Amino acid sequence: MKQSLFETSHKAEWEQFSLTLDRLEHGKDASRIAGFPKDYRQLCQHLALARERGYSSFLIDSLQQLVLRGHQQLYRHRSRLGANILGFILADFPRLVREQWRFVLAAGLMFFGSLISFALLVYLFPDLVYNLIPAEQVSEMQSMYDPVAGHLGRTAERAASEDWVMFGYYIMHNIGIAFQTFASGLFFGLGSAFFLLFNGLIIGAVAGHLTHVGYGQTFWSFVIGHGAFELTAIALAGAAGLKLGWALIAPGRLPRAEALRLAARKSVLLICGVMLFLLIAAFIEAYWSSMTAPEPMTKYLVGAALWALVATYLLFAGRTRHAPE
Amino acid sequence: MLETTALPRKATLSPPLDTRHQVETPEGIDLPLRPAGLMVRALAFAIDLGLRGLILGLLFIVLAFLGKLGAGLGSILLFGVSWWYMVLFEVLNQGRSPGKQWMGLRVVQDDGTPIGWSASLLRNLLRFVDLLPFGYFLGAISCLQHPTFKRLGDLAAGTLVIYREQPLTRPQLPEATPLRPAFALTLPEQRAILAFAERQGELSEARAHELASILAQPLQVPAPHAVVALNGIARGLLGPA
Numbered sequence: 001m002k003q004s005l006f007e008t009s010h011k012a013e014w015e016q017f018s019l020t021l022d023r024l025e026h027g028k029d030a031s032r033i034a035g036f037p038k039d040y041r042q043l044c045q046h047l048a049l050a051r052e053r054g055y056s057s058f059l060i061d062s063l064q065q066l067v068l069r070g071h072q073q074l075y076r077h078r079s080r081l082g083a084n085i086l087g088f089i090l091a092d093f094p095r096l097v098r099e100q101w102r103f104v105l106a107a108g109l110m111f112f113g114s115l116i117s118f119a120l121l122v123y124l125f126p127d128l129v130y131n132l133i134p135a136e137q138v139s140e141m142q143s144m145y146d147p148v149a150g151h152l153g154r155t156a157e158r159a160a161s162e163d164w165v166m167f168g169y170y171i172m173h174n175i176g177i178a179f180q181t182f183a184s185g186l187f188f189g190l191g192s193a194f195f196l197l198f199n200g201l202i203i204g205a206v207a208g209h210l211t212h213v214g215y216g217q218t219f220w221s222f223v224i225g226h227g228a229f230e231l232t233a234i235a236l237a238g239a240a241g242l243k244l245g246w247a248l249i250a251p252g253r254l255p256r257a258e259a260l261r262l263a264a265r266k267s268v269l270l271i272c273g274v275m276l277f278l279l280i281a282a283f284i285e286a287y288w289s290s291m292t293a294p295e296p297m298t299k300y301l302v303g304a305a306l307w308a309l310v311a312t313y314l315l316f317a318g319r320t321r322h323a324p325e
Numbered sequence: 326m327l328e329t330t331a332l333p334r335k336a337t338l339s340p341p342l343d344t345r346h347q348v349e350t351p352e353g354i355d356l357p358l359r360p361a362g363l364m365v366r367a368l369a370f371a372i373d374l375g376l377r378g379l380i381l382g383l384l385f386i387v388l389a390f391l392g393k394l395g396a397g398l399g400s401i402l403l404f405g406v407s408w409w410y411m412v413l414f415e416v417l418n419q420g421r422s423p424g425k426q427w428m429g430l431r432v433v434q435d436d437g438t439p440i441g442w443s444a445s446l447l448r449n450l451l452r453f454v455d456l457l458p459f460g461y462f463l464g465a466i467s468c469l470q471h472p473t474f475k476r477l478g479d480l481a482a483g484t485l486v487i488y489r490e491q492p493l494t495r496p497q498l499p500e501a502t503p504l505r506p507a508f509a510l511t512l513p514e515q516r517a518i519l520a521f522a523e524r525q526g527e528l529s530e531a532r533a534h535e536l537a538s539i540l541a542q543p544l545q546v547p548a549p550h551a552v553v554a555l556n557g558i559a560r561g562l563l564g565p566a
Contacts, residue, residue, distance in 0.1 A: 057523060171404055268447045
């Protein structure tokens with residue numbers, strides 16, 4: 001068949017298809033598209049014919065464009081995010097954390113290990129803190145948690161009206177740290193390991209130092225509540241980063257690029273859970289932890305309850321197959 | 326006879342010299358995508374960066390009037406704009422951030438399908454690594470050495486930055502009386518002759534003449550008539566309208 005004849009006999013179909021594509025691309029009116037897959041396959045056949053018969057570049061290129069546009073409308077990666085947020089929160093995320101328990105364990109050991117050991121070290125050898133953290137930062141920290149000052153948080157003269165400011169600041173600061181911890185895992189996991197150890201070191205040193213100078217009460221009652229979510233989130237972000245790195249170190253039977261892609265798909269889901277945790281943490285930190293009215297004992301109890309909640313959630317949520325879908 | 330290097334009809338094609346990335350669809354069609362290189366992507370990024378600066382600047386001026394609440398909103402906005410600007414645009418605007426739109430680019434998955442939330446989030450989170458140790462150094466290195474110009478974030482997310490397809494205009498074929506070629510043409514020869522006819526509007530007369538005269542001898546026509554002969558063959562291949 002000559003090209004002109006081919007074109008004239010199918011021109012109307014192509015124009016029709018192009019109009020349908022326009023509608024789909026602008027997200028309008030998705031009715032009257034039941035025949036779309038059939039039309040698309042028909043178009044693919046036309047393109048194959050045009051190539052096989054050596055028709056001109058213009059015809060082939062324009063058919064190719066139509067096929068590409070159709071391809072993008074017909075085939076999509078089903079995003080497991082967004083589609084089912086509730087299912088993700090109630091079941092998929094804790095399941096994923098348990099499935100990746102090796103990385104979670106490794107990251108948890110690095111982070112909490114370095115946190116606890118530096119806290120103990122600084123508590124036992126108080127001068128060590130000046131080797132770890134610059135002196136002016138130490139004194140700044142000290143003034144923040146001074147029991148004599150009425151308010152808690154990043155600045156001593158903080159008022160309740162500033163809760164908003166701090167909420168914003170915590171989101172910005174903490175999620176930023178979590179993202180860094182995750183992303184730097186691409187360096188064969190070294191970056192994540194570094195950030196886990198480093199953040200553990202700083203937090204541990206501060207905790208040890210403040211406890212040593214006698215501000216323990218204000219400090220611990222402040223951090224215990226949101227710490228449940230915040231520290232766990234940092235550890236989980238590190239676990240996601242380690243997973244990326246491990247895919248590069250030991251890709252198994254896959255090529256490294258492919259292994260990385262598969263690992264990344266899982267770890268990005270972990271990161272979504274981490275963001276959720278950090279949002280909760282920022283909320284608690286700005287609105288509950290900073291309150292000075294409740295007794296420290298109440299704060300410890302609530303804090304312990306929150307830790308128990310996080311642990312229960314990660315360990316037991318979504319165990320049953322028929323968890324809420 | 327014409328010395329032909331064209332491949333036989335069913336032979337698999339050798340990989341093209343250009344940077345086109347072939348995607349095979351489930352229908353068995355090869356779709357060529359054109360990955361975008363470092364320079365144009367850097368420009369698109371610079372536009373996005375400027376735009377983000379502008380948005381933040383304007384918002385901060387507005388928020389400055391709101392006092393404390395403004396400061397809180399400001400840091401949430403700063404967070405949103407610095408980490409989510411790209412993700413939102415890429416997912417909701419068919420893979421195009423404003424900079425990419427301006428430069429005629431878009432982001433797609435490796436298989437040519439539209440980019441989704443997780444892939445976009447991933448490639449933009451890993452931007453942090455591409456930035457290291459300074460000014461997109463690692464990203465640039467990775468982009469330059471990769472056959473389809475992927476930075477590290479693209480590698481992990483399985484995404485590709487390609488040139489958007491521009492709408493084609495139908496070329497005017499020169500008028501000529503249809504001719505039958507003196508010998509059977511192979512497919513690539515056929516397409517080459519059609520392409521010559523279609524592109525003639527863009528070529529100067531001298532260049533068209535020069536190109537056609539290469540074929541004067543195999544076509545057994547005198548060199549000055551080669552252009553007309555080729556156009557005639559092209560018309561003949563195209564068939565009556």
